[in-house]
Amino acid sequence: MRIAVLDDDQSQTDLVCQVLTSSGHICHAFQSGKEILNQLRRENYDMLILDWQVPDLSGAEVLHWVRFKLPPTVPVLFMTSRSGEDDIVAGLAAGADDYMIKPIRRGELVARVQALLRRAYPIQNASEQISFGDYVFETRSSRLTLSGAQIEVTQKEFDLALLFFRNLGRPLSRAYILEAVWSRDVDIPSRTMDTHVSRVRSKLQLRPENGFRLAPVYSYGYRLEQLTG
Structure with missing residues (x-):
């Protein structure tokens, strides 16, 4: 934290x-x-x-x-x-x-x-299974499913996706994401984070037609939004 x-x-x-x-x-x-x-x-x-x-x-x-x-x-x-x-x-x-x-x-x-x-x-201290709608995160095994189908993700992608869902609607700065997901390895190239965000968006199908939008916040970071209607 x-x-x-x-x-x-x-x-x-x-x-x-x-x-x-x-x-x-x-x-x-x-x-x-x-x-x-x-x-x-x-x-x-x-x-x-x-x-x-x-x-x-x-x-x-x-x-x-x-x-x-x-x-x-x-x-x-x-x-x-x-x-x-x-x-x-x-x-x-x-x-x-x-x-x-x-x-x-x-x-x-x-x-x-x-x-x-x-x-x-x-949520972080609850059982190993955390649900956000049709998305289910199993924290001990780092297993992620959407509507029961497993999504193949790396550990960093799992951590990044869970971070966004836990902060749904909240803009997260690049510094915050770096420290939360990459911990002390904060000297990673900027494109590394962007690449991981792009993979999470694609693998989890975080698109408006599925009710979510993972979007950049100009000169700040990223925000996962849940769309209604």
Whole structure:
């Protein structure tokens, strides 16, 4: 999962990102409220971890913007050095899903992050069979069928197709797709992603006559749309 971390203390973001990276996530650190907001306007993240007190904008102000502009399902974990009940209630009332009091403990951080991600994205932790209409993804075997007929795909094509279906209607940036599907191998040629997207579109028959359209988003990335009517 792709997680954005906001804290003006670099040693704190270094610790959080090191813990999250070792748990298999991709972590992006920010030191100011304006910096993270600028990035949130351009990029997608699966989860946010926000410190309460940061320069120029408070974590609460960032959270207010997030709840107004981003999908309500994006989980937010508040980090704070304030341990008073009123402060904790205020953070949760502002829209945070959970909170942690500093100093951060590694095991607790991993447990809370995993719990929030399970709650926000239950599909990834459900049974090995995930259905989207006539498309069925079997995650353990990487087997994909359409109306009962198997579609021969590579592992990367399977991962890419599942990523699009899990984010149906949501524009995904090229950077997000690269990190989600190719993980740390983000230096792959740009045409590699385009080739895989083209293969997924063709193999899965993602055409308007079948109710779907996998289309480029100009100067950004791709979006899988479900058509109605």
